Amino acid sequence: MAELATVAMHVDSREKSSPHRSRKMNFACKKLFTSASRALLVRKNLKDLPLKTFSTEILQPKAQKETITINFMKNGSKIPAKAKVGDHLLDVVIDNDIDLDGFGACEGTLSCSTCHLIFTDEQFKIIGTKPTDEELDMLDLAYDLVDTSRLGCQVFVTKEMNGWEIEVPAGVSDARDV
Numbered sequence: 001m002a003e004l005a006t007v008a009m010h011v012d013s014r015e016k017s018s019p020h021r022s023r024k025m026n027f028a029c030k031k032l033f034t035s036a037s038r039a040l041l042v043r044k045n046l047k048d049l050p051l052k053t054f055s056t057e058i059l060q061p062k063a064q065k066e067t068i069t070i071n072f073m074k075n076g077s078k079i080p081a082k083a084k085v086g087d088h089l090l091d092v093v094i095d096n097d098i099d100l101d102g103f104g105a106c107e108g109t110l111s112c113s114t115c116h117l118i119f120t121d122e123q124f125k126i127i128g129t130k131p132t133d134e135e136l137d138m139l140d141l142a143y144d145l146v147d148t149s150r151l152g153c154q155v156f157v158t159k160e161m162n163g164w165e166i167e168v169p170a171g172v173s174d175a176r177d178v
């Protein structure tokens with residue numbers, strides 16, 4: 001605001017020397033005052049406004065994950081489970097409260113190998129992801145390892161798995177105890 005006052009004083013002194021130029025300057029100065037004070041007003045008003053945030057989650061309901069059925073086979077028993085597409089097989093065991101002794105002991109942090117599962121050759125080919133080096137290292141320590149073994153915490157549920165029977169080994173080996 002101090003700068004604006006200086007401009008006004010300058011215009012006032014010019015008015016005495018040249019009335020024509022002074023009118024032009026006066027108009028320019030008025031414009032400057034108007035836009036500057038408007039900007040100050042807007043800024044003040046904005047500052048006083050309560051801050052509002054909008055969540056897109058309210059506007060867009062979450063898409064429901066498709067659910068399929070997967071059967072875990074343990075010691076000859078078939079344990080059916082509802083599985084959400086996109087979840088890990090470890091999540092399926094947990095969400096369905098399936099009592100598999102020691103299964104998923106490290107909670108999916110890839111450090112125990114207790115979530116070892118055995119697939120058929122056909123199933124193994126269909127699984128969307130290949131095992132990483134870390135998973136293979138952990139599988140080396142798994143109980144009853146076979147060529148089609150995977151860790152349940154690393155395998156995502158896909159639609160193709162609907163109705164699958166997946167074998168749970170008879171025992172577990174916790175890599176953290178080795």
Ligand code: FES
Nearest residue numbers: 106108112113153
């Ligand atoms: S839950 Fe431990 S490695 Fe999968």
